[in-house]
Amino acid sequence: MRNFTIDKAKESIDKVVTIDGWLYNMRSSGKILFMIVRDGTGFIQCIIMKNQIGEDRFAELKHLTQESSLSVTGSIREDKRSPWGYEMDVQNVNVHHEIKEEYPIQLKEHGVGFLSQYRHLWIRTPSQRAVLKIRAEVIQGTRDFLNENGFVNFDSPILTGSAPEGTTSLFELDYFDEKAYLSQSGQLYQEAGAMAFGRVYCLGPTFRAEKSKTRRHLTEFWMVEPEMAYCDIKESLQIQEGMVSYLINRILTNCDSELKVLKRDTSKLEKIKAPFPRVTYKEILELLNKNDREKKWGDDITGLDETIISENFEQPVFITHFPSDSKPFYMKTTPTDSSTVLGADLMAPEGYGEIIGGSQREDDLETILSKIEKAGLNPEAYQWYIDIRRFGSVPHCGYGMGIERFTAWMCGTDHIRETIPFPRTIERIYP
RNA sequence: UCCUCGAUAGCUCAAUGGUAGAGCGGUUGGCUGUUAACCAAUAGGUUGGGGGUUCGAGUCCCUCUCGGGGAGCCA
Numbered sequence: 001m002r003n004f005t006i007d008k009a010k011e012s013i014d015k016v017v018t019i020d021g022w023l024y025n026m027r028s029s030g031k032i033l034f035m036i037v038r039d040g041t042g043f044i045q046c047i048i049m050k051n052q053i054g055e056d057r058f059a060e061l062k063h064l065t066q067e068s069s070l071s072v073t074g075s076i077r078e079d080k081r082s083p084w085g086y087e088m089d090v091q092n093v094n095v096h097h098e099i100k101e102e103y104p105i106q107l108k109e110h111g112v113g114f115l116s117q118y119r120h121l122w123i124r125t126p127s128q129r130a131v132l133k134i135r136a137e138v139i140q141g142t143r144d145f146l147n148e149n150g151f152v153n154f155d156s157p158i159l160t161g162s163a164p165e166g167t168t169s170l171f172e173l174d175y176f177d178e179k180a181y182l183s184q185s186g187q188l189y190q191e192a193g194a195m196a197f198g199r200v201y202c203l204g205p206t207f208r209a210e211k212s213k214t215r216r217h218l219t220e221f222w223m224v225e226p227e228m229a230y231c232d233i234k235e236s237l238q239i240q241e242g243m244v245s246y247l248i249n250r251i252l253t254n255c256d257s258e259l260k261v262l263k264r265d266t267s268k269l270e271k272i273k274a275p276f277p278r279v280t281y282k283e284i285l286e287l288l289n290k291n292d293r294e295k296k297w298g299d300d301i302t303g304l305d306e307t308i309i310s311e312n313f314e315q316p317v318f319i320t321h322f323p324s325d326s327k328p329f330y331m332k333t334t335p336t337d338s339s340t341v342l343g344a345d346l347m348a349p350e351g352y353g354e355i356i357g358g359s360q361r362e363d364d365l366e367t368i369l370s371k372i373e374k375a376g377l378n379p380e381a382y383q384w385y386i387d388i389r390r391f392g393s394v395p396h397c398g399y400g401m402g403i404e405r406f407t408a409w410m411c412g413t414d415h416i417r418e419t420i421p422f423p424r425t426i427e428r429i430y431p
Numbered sequence: 432u433c434c435u436c437g438a439u440a441g442c443u444c445a446a447u448g449g450u451a452g453a454g455c456g457g458u459u460g461g462c463u464g465u466u467a468a469c470c471a472a473u474a475g476g477u478u479g480g481g482g483g484u485u486c487g488a489g490u491c492c493c494u495c496u497c498g499g500g501g502a503g504c505c506a
Binding site (some may be wrong): 028033049077208210216300328 | 432441442
């Protein structure tokens with residue numbers, strides 16, 4: 001049982017406490033040992049004097065290696081020489097597990113392939129601890145914001161029988177001699193939930209079998225998907241920018257030490273203030289073509305385009321009014337322009353790209369039927385979804401935000417694989 | 432699936448076609464305030480697999496495997 005943790009050092013000055021942790025690094029100087037101990041909540045330097053602990057014990061402890069587990073008892077004091085501000089004068093050390101072999105991960109640069117192979121140990125390092133702590137804050141902050149704004153947690157199933165976008169990007173599995181798929185979005189179920197509760201959200205894993213090999217893609221990632229009844233696209237964008245602003249403020253407030261570990265330039269995050277600019281797809285094409293991208297109507301916005309866009313705005317940007325043909329069947333056609341839909345993507349600055357995709361949903365029965373048919377989908381599999389338009393249909397909106405992409409933006413990491421404990425990519429499912 | 436780069440000690444990397452090396456980590460010792468400590472000694476190699484060219488291949492060629500980056504793809 002742990003009675004003390006390093007994050008409580010400030011309240012424990014001059015008290016004798018026991019740290020249950022692991023040895024992060026050690027230096028020796030003949031008659032003095034400097035042990036840096038971590039316990040998950042923080043790091044602290046422990047000072048062992050030879051004349052205090054005895055010559056034999058000193059000689060034994062000198063041979064401890066990185067990541068040995070131990071309990072260290074001593075008194076806490078403030079010390080400006082320590083990067084963490086506090087030190088412990090050690091009275092006693094109890095070693096639980098002395099490592100008999102070389103610890104694979106050193107306190108130096110490693111290649112990403114090597115670190116990924118040792119992800120189960122990599123997560124012990126300060127940088128990975130900071131990223132994953134921020135991820136946890138993003139998730140908790142998301143839940144708090146939504147709960148405070150009248151949303152009810154309403155989880156979508158992960159095993160599904162139908163394929164909203166065709167089967168190419170789905171993981172298929174055997175479900176008692178029937179075909180089933182891992183969910184690639186909880187949205188359609190959220191639409192049903194919104195008609196029951198008004199405002200709902202789900203937050204959970206999403207699976208995409210695409211063979212994407214980029215810094216912005218995982219095959220398993222987490223997404224929050226809020227859905228709101230009696231809501232138009234204008235109000236939806238206000239909620240989205242409200243949520244993003246809330247989360248940034250919360251990370252800056254609660255994760256100050258983690259951002260420091262990551263050397264994140266927080267001035268760029270402090271600048272983010274809603275409302276965010278709204279720019280139509282057509283205007284984005286014009287901007288890109290001014291930068292020699294030779295885009296024509298209907299072209300996708302790719303990774304390089306996202307970089308150009310983020311160079312032109314310090315704030316996140318909503319891109320609105322996408323061409324109908326490039327977007328899924330459930331998005332509502334713009335009433336004044338049948339060539340576009342009421343969908344909006346939010347592009348984060350600093351090259352982090354799309355972090356939110358959302359839309360007003362098609363709420364007219366006849367229109368949704370024709371869109372399902374046009375998309376080549378089987379209406380029978382979507383009967384329950386069509387029912388939402390048959391029984392008390394209302395204007396409604398929703399959006400999905402990628403937890404890892406948002407976390408990567410907050411942390412300033414260049415690849416989202418570090419923002420989830422055990423990333424799943426096309427070439428890696430171990431560990 | 433395509434393009435591109437790569438694979439040498441546990442890790443990070445050197446080595447003009449001519450005797451395989453360094454730093455870190457490990458081990459042993461030294462040092463009373465170290466900050467990825469420092470100093471000294473020491474162990475550690477089928478140069479990813481297979482084939483070829485050559486008097487001679489880590490180095491050149493072919494092929495396979497694995498990995499990085501990117502494209503396509505991606506509510």
